[in-house]
Each structure stands twice: as C-alpha cells, then as structure tokens.
C-alpha cells in the first residue's frame with residue numbers, strides 16, 4: 315500500500331515532490347495539500363488527486379482521518395517553525411524543504427524541537443544526497459580512486475531574473491539569497507561527502523538593489539578526518555549564483571586525479587588522472603534524486619532507518635555555515 319503524504323505549500327518545489335510520488339511505483343502518493351493561497355492548493359489537489367486544506371494546521375489536524383502518515387513542508391523557510399512544531403505535536407513525521415530556516419535562530423529552534431521529539435522522523439530535503447554520481451564519488455574516494463582527498467568544488471549557479479521580485483530575494487522573508495538558497499545545498503554536500511566544515515572566507519555579490527545577495531564565492535575547509543583517503547584539512551570551493559551563466563557541477567580532487575559530475579550532462583561521471591587522461595563512466599541520472607529521497611522519507615516514517623536522509627542536525631550545520639559565510643562576507 316502506498317505511503318500517503320501531505321504537502322504544505324503548493325508552489326514550485328511541491329511539483330517536484332508530486333512528480334517524485336508519481337515516479338515511485340506506487341510507494342508514495344499525495345493525499346492532501348495545504349496552501350495559504352486557496353487557489354494554489356485547489357489546483358495542486360486536482361492535478362494530484364489529493365484533498366485541499368485551507369491551512370497547514372487543518373491538514374495536520376485531520377491527517378489521521380485521511381491516512382496521511384507524514385508531511386513534506388514546501389513553504390518558504392520563514393514559515394516552517396510553527397508548521398513543524400504542529401506536526402511534531404501531532405507525532406506526524408515531517409520532511410521540510412531546504413534550507414531548514416531563514417535565520418540561524420529558527421534553525422536552532424527546529425533542531426532542538428527535532429531532538430525533543432526523537433521518536434518522530436524529521437528530515438531536510440537535501441536531495442543532492444540522492445544523486446547517484448554523488449554517492450558514487452563517496453564510494454570511489456573511499457576506494458582510493460583519486461588518492462588523498464584535497465579539494466571539493468561545487469558550483470550551483472544560473473540566471474533566475476524572476477527571483478528579483480519574489481520572496482527569495484526579500485531580505486526579511488528569505489534571510490539570505492543565493493548562498494542560503496543554492497549554497498546551502500553545497501554546504502550540505504560538503505558535509506555529506508567530506509565532513510564538518512569551517513568557513514575560511516567569503517565574497518558576496520549584490521546585483522539587485524535592496525535585495526539579498528545574487529552571488530557568493532565561499533572558501534571552507536574540513537575540520538575532521540573523514541573515512542579512508544580523507545585525512546582532513548580538505549578545501550571546499552563553493553560558488554552560488556542567481557544571476558550568471560548556468561553551471562551545476564561537483565568535483566572532488568585528490569593527489570591521484572579528480573572526479574567530476576555535470577548536472578547538465580547527467581549520465582556521465584568523469585575521472586581524469588593528473589595528466590588529464592579522461593575516463594567517462596556511465597551513471598544513473600541526477601533526475602532520480604527527488605524520487606529516491608521521497609521514498610527514503612516514506613520508509614523512514616514507516617520505521618526503517620534511512621541513513622541517507624539529511625537530519626535537522628544536518629540542516630542546522632548548513633545554516634551555521636551560511637551564518638558564518640554571511641559574517642565573513644561583510
């Protein structure tokens with residue numbers, strides 16, 4: 315039987331979760347949706363055969379009656395705290411979209427709520443953890459394919475002119491710009507692939523007057539030894555951008571070569587040795603990441619541990635890196 319979820323916030327990313335549910339071979343289905351914009355909730359509900367609710371509270375209150383076993387929070391980050399608190403009070407598993415919150419203070423509150431409600435599954439939608447190429451990179455680093463791990467490079471950037479007039483770039487509502495939005499994925503990837511980080515320096519760029527940063531160049535380093543071939547002090551070069559040429563790449567470099575993955579060429583993982591000799595390896599597309607993540611959340615909510623899912627503690631780690639980079643950029 316399919317695991318039934320409720321979606322809170324029927325905007326852009328809710329559609330990625332709807333597509334993931336459709337792609338889950340009957341493992342997950344969307345049973346309910348709530349949005350403060352009634353029209354958005356009804357449109358999403360009718361496209362997905364779900365029930366529309368007028369608010370998150372209304373959906374959470376009647377979740378059991380509708381067989382809803384968990385919720386996915388797809389609101390802007392500033393709206394998350396009361397919704398997650400209500401879900402946890404109702405003992406309803408919850409996965410929220412990234413970033414965990416718009417401020418470090420809210421991120422801390424959410425992490426502590428998660429800790430206090432240990433028996434209820436909580437997760438953050440850091441979907442790149444489910445990109446097959448990223449998982450393969452971790453495996454190949456441990457096997458010694460690139461030797462001693464020295465550097466992690468991650469560029470998530472593209473041109474999003476529409477963000478200039480949306481909540482995304484409103485300093486009060488969003489809390490941060492391109493670095494909080496895209497860079498938080500990058501920071502989580504660094505933590506997932508390399509280990510805990512310390513921000514060393516940051517330069518932010520502001521193309522839109524009175525709005526949040528449109529670009530960020532951030533240097534971090536790892537603070538702990540990782541697994542085999544990861545002795546620590548690994549550099550991370552993170553580039554995030556909302557108003558520049560599109561690049562979605564992850565590379566890891568060691569003293570024997572590098573592995574790189576380009577989301578725009580999604581079925582190839584490249585290895586290059588130190589002389590530049592290239593091997594192309596076929597890999598499953600990054601397009602599976604939302605489905606894999608949603609299915610993992612469904613399994614976790616039903617009692618099977620899913621170590622790949624990002625936790626609220628991981629969400630707080632990315633939020634802390636965001637705050638440190640923001641300070642360094644001043």
Ligand SMILES: NC(=O)c1ccc[n+]([C@@H]2O[C@H](COP(=O)([O-])OP(=O)(O)OC[C@H]3O[C@@H](n4cnc5c(N)ncnc54)[C@H](O)[C@@H]3O)[C@@H](O)[C@H]2O)c1
Pocket residue numbers: 322323324325326327328348349350351354369370388389390391393411412413439440441495
């Ligand atoms: N994982 C990813 O790759 C990825 C990609 C895009 C967006 N996101 C994240 O998803 C979140 C949402 O982004 P989006 O692009 O869908 O935004 P959006 O503005 O398109 O949608 C947000 C929706 O939430 C609704 N909403 C706001 N407050 C609410 C509340 N209190 N109760 C119910 N509904 C409420 C809005 O009416 C809107 O329909 C952001 O945190 C964003 O960073 C993640």
